[in-house]
Amino acid sequence: MAVDTVRQTEQTSVLERTQQLIKKALEHMGFAESFYELLKRPRRLMTVCIPIRMDDGSVRVFTGYRAQHNDAVGPTKGGIRFHPAVTPEEVTALSMGMSIQCGLTDLPYGGGMGGIECDPRTMSAAELERLSRGYVRAISQIVGPTKDILAMDMYANAQMMAWMMDEYSRLREFDSPGFITGKPLMLGGSAGRESSTVKGVTIVLREAAKAAGLELRGAKVIVQGFGHAGGYLAKFLHDAGAKIVGIADTGGALYHPDGLDVDYLLEKRDASGAVTHLFASAISNRELLVQACDILIPAAAENQITEENAADIQAKIVVEAVDGPTTAKATEILTSRGVLLVPDVLASAGGVVASYFERVQNNQGCYWSEAEVYRKLDHLLVNAFRGVHRIALESKVDMRLAAYMAGHRKMAEAMRSRGWV
Secondary structure: OOHHHHHHHHHHHHHHHHHHHHHHHHHHHOOOHHHHHHHOOOOEEEEEEEEEEOOOOOEEEEEEEEEEOOOOOOOEEEEEEEEOOOOHHHHHHHHHHHHHHHHHOOOOOEEEEEEEEOOHHHOOHHHHHHHHHHHHHHHOOOOEOOOEEEEEOOOOOHHHHHHHHHHHHHHHOOOOHHHEOOOOHHHOOOOOOOOHHHHHHHHHHHHHHHHOOOOOOOOEEEEEOOOHHHHHHHHHHHHOOOEEEEEEEOOEEEEOOOOOOHHHHHHHOOOOOOOHHHOOOOEOHHHHHOOOOOEEEEOOOOOOEOOOOHHHOOOOEEEOOOOOOEOHHHHHHHHHOOOEEEOHHHHOOHHHHHHHHHHHHHHHOOOOOHHHHHHHHHHHHHHHHHHHHHHHHHHOOOHHHHHHHHHHHHHHHHHHHHOOO
16 A cells, blocks of 8 residues: 555544544533534635646646634634645644644634645745745635634744745735744744744643642653654753653664663754664663653654553653554553543643734734743643643543543534524
C-alpha cells in the first residue's frame, strides 16, 4: 500500500475515534442524538483548486481544504498546514479537535482547520508566497475576522501568515490583522506566541503533579522526543528541579536512574534534534517508555503507548505533548491502574489560547509583554485543567472523555439556544 494511502487510512481512523468520543461525551451529558448528528461532521468543508505559476514557468494546480466544524459559540478558529499528504479526513478531525480545545478553555470560538497538499521543503520562497496568496483568494468567501480565523500549523510559519494577511487585506481593501494569527510582531503578532504550546504543556503538567500529590522538584521524568518541544520541556523541568532520567529522539533513547545532564545533551544536539547516536548506551524508544519514572511525556509520535505496553508503564502521570500518542485501549488500561493521563487536547491547548490573545490584542490595538501573555495563559489553562479533572472525578470517567465533555458542553448549549436542535 502506498505511503499516502496508509496515512489517509490512519487519518480516517483518527476521525472515527474522534467521532466515537464525541458521541460518548454527549451521551454522558444527556444530550439527544440530534446534537451528535450536528457535531460528528463539519458544518462546512471546502475543497479548492489553486493554480500557481512555478519558478520554471510551468503552472501547477494544488488542492486545498478548509473545514469549519461548528460556529454556534462564535467564529471558527484553526491552523493551516502545508503537507503533501493532507486529506479532507485529516482537516475534519483536526477541526473537531480545535472545537474541543476552544470549549475546554472557554474561548468564544468553534474549531476550524485547513491544509494544502504540497511539500514546502521542495518549493522556493516565491512559490510559497504565490501559493499562500492563492489559498486565501480561493477560500476568501468563507473566512474572515468574524467568520473563520486562520493560524499557523504544520510547515507553516510567520512569513506565510504575513503573506496571507496581506492578500486578505487587499481583497477586502482594509487592513485586517485579526484575520489570521501567528503573524510577525511588527504586523500585529503576539509576544510569546511561538513557545505558547510548549509553555502550555508545562503549566498543565504542573497542575497534574499537584493533583497527583507529586512534587516536581526531585520527580523523575522521561521525555520521549528531544526536538523543539521535547527539548524545551526537558530544560524547563530540569531547571525546576526535576530529574530528567530519560530522553529519546528518532535514533534511540537514553536512560539513567540518577538523571541525565540535560544542558550537555541540548548542546550536543544536531540540527534535527538528534543526540542519542553519540552514545553506545542508547536503548530503543519502546524500551524507554517502560523504564521507572514518576512522569512520562510522549512528545514524539502517534501510537507510542498501546495495549501491548500500557500495563508496563511505571509513571504516575502521563502528559501527551503530541497528538495521539496513546491508543484508546491503552487509555483504559492506564486509567484502570490509577495513572493520571493528561490528554493531548488539554496538554496542547496553549497554542489556541495564545492565538486568541493575539486576536484580542489586534482588536484592542494594545499589545502585551511576554510576561503578561504567560500570566494570562497560566490563568486560563489552570482553570481548564481543574475543570476537566473535576469532571473526570465527578463523572467517574477518564481524563480524555472528561476533556471531550468539557469541550462540547458550551457548544451544545449554544446550539440549543440558537434553535438548531
